[in-house]
Amino acid sequence: MSVSLQNGLTTLAAGIDAPIASFFNSCVHCGLCAGACHFHVETGDPRYTPIHKLEPLRRIWQREYTLWGRLLARLGLLPPPDEAELAEWQSLLYDSCTLCGRCSLVCPVGNDITYMIRKAREGMVAAGHAPEGLKTTTYRALTTGSPMGVRYPALAKIIASLEKEEGIEVPFDREGADYLLVLSANEYMLYPESIAAMARIFHRAGLSWTLASEGYEATNAGIQIGSSDLARELLLRIVETAEKLGVKTVISPECGHAYTTLRWDGPNLIGRPYRFRVVHLLELFDELRRDGRLTLAGKHREKLTFHDPCQLVRRGGLIDEPRHLLDMAAEAFEEMDCAGVWNWCCGGGGGVSANPDADALRNRAFAMKKRQFDATGARKVVTACANCRAVLEDGIEAREMALEIVGMAELLAENLAPPDEETQHE
């Protein structure tokens, strides 16, 4: 066991790099980040000011890396955080932060507060101050291969029943395939219909693709709990499978943080470049649309709106792709207030949905989403993240709203054009 207060503090000190030091130095205490955080906006509680959540990390930075801090620490005037303090800060660092990145975007001096929270969580988990729910999820992901405890045989059964329903072959471990699709646990446990929709679209586009029996899980609880060690272990399962199968591209499914992990954090985590490229499902769909391999026979008639997953817009830059697809798929698409890069988080990202300690707060923050949805008057919300979908459905249920959430793949598959002559000739 490596968990101890000392290891937590050492990990915090080890995690402070040049960006973190310059962020703390450049903070002008303007408080703008408070207004960017849905937890602060909905509760009005100043403790939810994003930069305030970093107090333990800031103290370590002062003590270890600033002249004054070192002097004060010597004189005993700047004690390191103790167990009680870390326990208190656990709720701020885990329950009240979804790593949505809105504070990073609003910061006038360019401090990436989300990155800082990630670093603070490294120390928290090493000190043993991570929420039980998130610990359980992480442990399950590490030991079973899936945060929901679904091992390969169970997954194979789910997929087999989909194959039967759709009449489409869904291959596992096909060597030399162009694309490897990894999945979010939410998709195979809660929304298998979205996997069916993907399979149909891929089949129609004539894609050479496969699933994997090892490293099938796209989500990364290690990133959410904030341990690079554990995140690396989980990520390597995908990287090793992809490179063993020799695929050209790994597809991140409808999930936010899986995309961030695979696409942006990954090479830094494993310390080398990939031998494959990573695309989000939305990017792939948009590529297929552009190439004429994804065409629809009709448009969705009802009014609908789109919820941008934080990790895709703010951390990933996927803003135009879903809109191209929506223009193609829907007759009455209406943007929400704050749509795109400024969209408000579903409230359950960054491990919050796997952390029951945060349930009450998450439910309060949903008021923001309700206002956004209500203002559009749409009855259907499309999104591209199975976690957003599950969290939004929770909120809708709690507030008894008449609103349906669907994934982008399902929306597209709804009116997929039948095979045309050209394709049939091939």
Added chain:
Amino acid sequence: MADEADLLERLRQQGISRRSFLKYCAGLASLLALPPAMAPRIAEALERARRPAVIWLSFQECTACTESLTRSFSPTLENLIFNVLSLDYHHTLQAAAGRHAEDARRQSMEANRGKYILVVEGSIPVAEGGVYSTIAGISNLDMLRETAAGAAAIVSVGTCAAYGGLPHARPNPTGAVPVSEILADRTIVNVPGCPPIPVVISGVIAHVLTFGRVPELDDLGRPTVFYGQTIHDRCYRRPFYDRNLFAEQFDDEGARNGWCLYKLGCKGPTTRNACATEKWNQGTSFPIQSGHPCLGCSEPDFWDAGSFYQALTAPPVDVAKWVVPAIGVGVAAGAAAGLANRLRKARAERRRQPLAADDVKGGEG
């Protein structure tokens, strides 16, 4: 001793008509920024004034304040006002000397207790118990305390009395301090300047006589009517400043054209005084008008504020000489701190124990 004959009578004896007296009162009212209707009230108050006693104490000073008041303005009304005051004690002007002079001071204090006006010229040395300046064996410090006790109003004339002035300049060997520092619990009217403008001194005294109280003062104890604006605000060369036209040297084209003297060190922008409006020598001119930058002589510590000929925004040290070594030192210190921090970070990374699945096993496992 104070004479009981009234002011108008004495003015008449000196050949000043009532008409010119009233003109003076009107001028004073406008100078003090009072409504014109106040002029008769000033006249009435001054007329009734029974030769108020004035005790003028001279400490560490150069007598220029007295010179400014007495000589250059003769024979204006301001001067005459002083003639009609009962100036009971003044080193330079009194005929008495030695013990008789001190007797005169004590007699006046006795006879006019609570009514006389105390004017102080010069700073007070307090180092070594005040031995650096004594008069008739009495230290300035003691004399000030003794005389201030029964004064109706106290006026510090000149920058030395108001802020310490030249004696107070570094390294201040005599421990010179301004009046306000000795009499911290009294309201002191500061009339700074090296020397101050005479009409300002007489205006303040007229105000005290008219209203029975001192005029409104700013945070440095100066009457706002005279010190409310900077020289720069009212300078006739201000339009050149606004158009970015400056004299760069005392004999260049800009100097000959009468452009702004800012770059030659003019302290006008930071100096509050009435020079630009009242001027000197019966309104003839003032330093900037005669081509010399303002020294800022009515501001505290003007002696220690760097060269008189360096622009206000010029750095106090030779930048060219210091900037390169300073950059070098800064870079070296930064590099050293950075290296030290890197070593600390590397040590923390070595000591950190990586996590494994068991570390998050929690209650469930």
